[in-house]
Amino acid sequence: MKPAVIRFYEGIADRASANDRDLTSFFVYFLTVEQGADTATAKSLTQCFTICDLHVPSRLSAYLSEGLKGSAKRYIKTPAGYRLQRTFCDTLSERFGSNRIVLQTSAELRSLEKNFAEGPKKRFLAEVIDCFEANANRAAIVMIWILALDHLFDHVLNSKLTEFNVALAANPDKRIKRVVTKEDLSELKESKFIELCRAANIISNDVRKILDDALGSGPINFA
Known part of the structure; x- marks a missing residue:
């Protein structure tokens, strides 16, 4: 640092x-x-x-x-x-x-680093901030999006899996019928994952809007 x-x-x-x-x-x-x-x-x-x-x-x-x-x-x-x-x-x-x-x-x-236990996520966040400080803004945006989704994946798997699968059953996806692992979550389109998190009350509507806005103007659509 x-x-x-x-x-x-x-x-x-x-x-x-x-x-x-x-x-x-x-x-x-x-x-x-x-x-x-x-x-x-x-x-x-x-x-x-x-x-x-x-x-x-x-x-x-x-x-x-x-x-x-x-x-x-x-x-x-x-x-x-x-x-x-x-x-x-x-x-x-x-x-x-x-x-x-x-x-x-x-x-x-x-200051966010102290909220992470020692491990890959904390090191990844440190690399994100290094990119920001070096004015590598494109890389920082892409990396922080990856970290945010991974953090939300873990939250769903560790605490909200039942609720998520109920929402998935009510709004079926062609590729995934039931989520068991992180790999299953990664098979979902990011927009679909965000939609299901909102349907399962895992995130608020305000958070959904923030994520949707970031997805619409963020790393995936970068030229």
Whole structure:
């Protein structure tokens, strides 16, 4: 799993041309805005540079001190460290707005991992999030759909098999008359499986609509 600071750094469009002074400001933004730290310090900023495999500026402390001066101040100083001056923070927020959304989304996705026991599903979810973080969105969408269906398959087999088979008997399929294994479920068309889950009250109508919408515009119909 990539550390959050690396994901932040890699999301900076012009990072290769950014000078040390600006990178210092960017990492102050990361620490105090993205991570919610009260302040940034020379020590915490040094860690940001190091984790990102960047040389630590020899004038790091000087950049912080100099940012307190002049008409275009970058920082304010507190007893515990440095924070971004309000107008400068607003400027950076405009710059990193879309990047921040990606980072927040990534963090929320990573938080889902704790809901999975160690095993193939958890590793598969980690790979899905890796794809999202690498901007491989097509792969991420296809993979998360596969994972969602597999999770629903397991739920049906482990907890709702009787209800599902009752719904199947009332709405017969040409290929499958009764479900016993996951392979049986995979023989059903995805749209039919979703329809039967709703008929068996395994999912709500709202969830059915979400799945139908995803199926209609999702991986199967990708050009």
